[in-house]
Amino acid sequence: MISSAALSNTLQPDNLERDRELALFSHRSHFPALGIKNRTYFNYGGQGVMCESALDAIAKNFRHIESLGCFSSAAGDWMVAEYNATKAAIAQEFQVSPTTITLTENTTVGCNIALWAVDWQQGDRLLLSDCEHPGIIAGAVQIQKRFGIEIDYFPLTNTRNANAEDSESVVDLLVQHLQSRTRMVMLSHICWNTGQVLPLKAIAKACHDRDVFVAVDAAQSVGVLPLNLADIAADFYAFTTHKWWCAPLGLGALYIRPEIFDRVEPVFVGWRGLTAKTPIPQWREDGAKFEVASSTYALYESMRIAIAHANSWGSQLQRYERICQLSKILWERLNALPHIDCIRQLPPESGLISFKVNQELAKGAIAQKSHSLIAKQLESEHQILIRALADPDCLRASIHYLTSTDDIDRLVSVLN
Numbered sequence: 155m156i157s158s159a160a161l162s163n164t165l166q167p168d169n170l171e172r173d174r175e176l177a178l179f180s181h182r183s184h185f186p187a188l189g190i191k192n193r194t195y196f197n198y199g200g201q202g203v204m205c206e207s208a209l210d211a212i213a214k215n216f217r218h219i220e221s222l223g224c225f226s227s228a229a230g231d232w233m234v235a236e237y238n239a240t241k242a243a244i245a246q247e248f249q250v251s252p253t254t255i256t257l258t259e260n261t262t263v264g265c266n267i268a269l270w271a272v273d274w275q276q277g278d279r280l281l282l283s284d285c286e287h288p289g290i291i292a293g294a295v296q297i298q299k300r301f302g303i304e305i306d307y308f309p310l311t312n313t314r315n316a317n318a319e320d321s322e323s324v325v326d327l328l329v330q331h332l333q334s335r336t337r338m339v340m341l342s343h344i345c346w347n348t349g350q351v352l353p354l355k356a357i358a359k360a361c362h363d364r365d366v367f368v369a370v371d372a373a374q375s376v377g378v379l380p381l382n383l384a385d386i387a388a389d390f391y392a393f394t395t396h397k398w399w400c401a402p403l404g405l406g407a408l409y410i411r412p413e414i415f416d417r418v419e420p421v422f423v424g425w426r427g428l429t430a431k432t433p434i435p436q437w438r439e440d441g442a443k444f445e446v447a448s449s450t451y452a453l454y455e456s457m458r459i460a461i462a463h464a465n466s467w468g469s470q471l472q473r474y475e476r477i478c479q480l481s482k483i484l485w486e487r488l489n490a491l492p493h494i495d496c497i498r499q500l501p502p503e504s505g506l507i508s509f510k511v512n513q514e515l516a517k518g519a520i521a522q523k524s525h526s527l528i529a530k531q532l533e534s535e536h537q538i539l540i541r542a543l544a545d546p547d548c549l550r551a552s553i554h555y556l557t558s559t560d561d562i563d564r565l566v567s568v569l570n
């Protein structure tokens with residue numbers, strides 16, 4: 155919980171900011187998981203916590219379908235209305251048309267749709283960064299096996315300490331790794347292992363100048379960065395809603411840039427993508443073309459409630475500013491501990507802070523332990539939920555706009 159003394163000491167808010175902090179205090183009280191005594195949550199990059207009304211909507215809507223009559227016209231109409239309202243709510247967050255949105259289950263499904271949408275020819279090339287998530291690399295390797303393409307990796311890790319002003323160096327590095335047969339670049343908007351934010355708009359421009367598709371793993375950026383997807387102009391932007399948006403597990407989406415829509419094809423298909431015309435299937439000319447069939451409509455309202463709840467606290471920009479402000483506080487305080495080494499040497503530009511425990515200097519309970527053992531110990535002994543990563547071998551704390559300065563105090567004092 156936030157103590158007002160801690161806030162005025164650390165954030166030094168002006169009156170408006172102080173009002174917002176006090177609003178946050180009551181805002182947090184709507185999240186049951188944040189009210190559990192002595193529990194401190196730093197795993198938003200894995201899964202967000204849900205507010206009470208979003209949780210309640212799930213059971214309410216399953217019951218509602220039963221009460222309307224399962225597979226009745228009334229239930230069907232209700233599901234169509236839910237589906238349309240949900241696409242509209244997602245599209246509004248990104249300032250794009252609902253027709254550009256495909257509903258999925260998670261980020262990885264969206265990335266798979268993008269990977270398989272290209273008419274790959276043997277000898278074509280796919281460029282990935284060396285910081286991508288294992289699930290996305292697995293998808294790329296399947297494409298390689300199936301179509302005989304080559305995968306190239308560009309060493310994003312070498313730019314770990316590039317900040318927004320150095321964005322040109324990141325774009326230059328990527329461009330150096332494009333070859334004449336490169337058809338697609340797939341990369342994260344925010345790296346899951348370091349929190350580095352990539353200059354996506356400039357990358358998309360450089361790739362489009364060379365007729366290369368840009369597919370983005372947005373698992374860690376949706377709900378963190380203020381986003382205008384039409385302006386960024388990446389071709390595919392795949393994400394889940396259960397992390398930083400704090401919506402239920404099992405709902406994701408994919409934005410497809412309208413300009414490429416006629417150049418890409420779905421692989422898995424079903425009735426959701428078809429117009430009513432029979433007997434020859436005709437595709438719908440919107441994101442539904444990449445959807446398949448029945449899904450959990452009862453979850454959709456919960457997701458809309460989660461987005462609305464976040465917006466009720468502050469705009470996307472205000473939430474991002476708070477994330478950066480709090481992340482900087484944690485990063486500075488971790489840097490001040492002699493036995494902790496932050497992976498990035500720059501103040502964070504996202505909510506992911508990765509750091510190593512230096513075993514030569516560590517003493518007490520965290521000495522002589524792997525990062526995964528330390529994470530387990532923080533959970534079992536202190537109810538501090540944080541995750542360990544394998545590459546780089548480190549701990550990762552996720553800072554959300556819901557995080558409080560008291561949460562940060564607790565983590566730092568336990569590590570100390």
Ligand SMILES: Cc1ncc(COP(=O)(O)O)c(C=O)c1O
Pocket residue numbers: 199200259260261262263287289290342345346371373374393394406
């Ligand atoms: C960068 C990145 N990509 C993909 C995933 C997988 O996400 P999902 O389970 O939504 O497919 C994660 C999850 O942690 C991630 O951090």
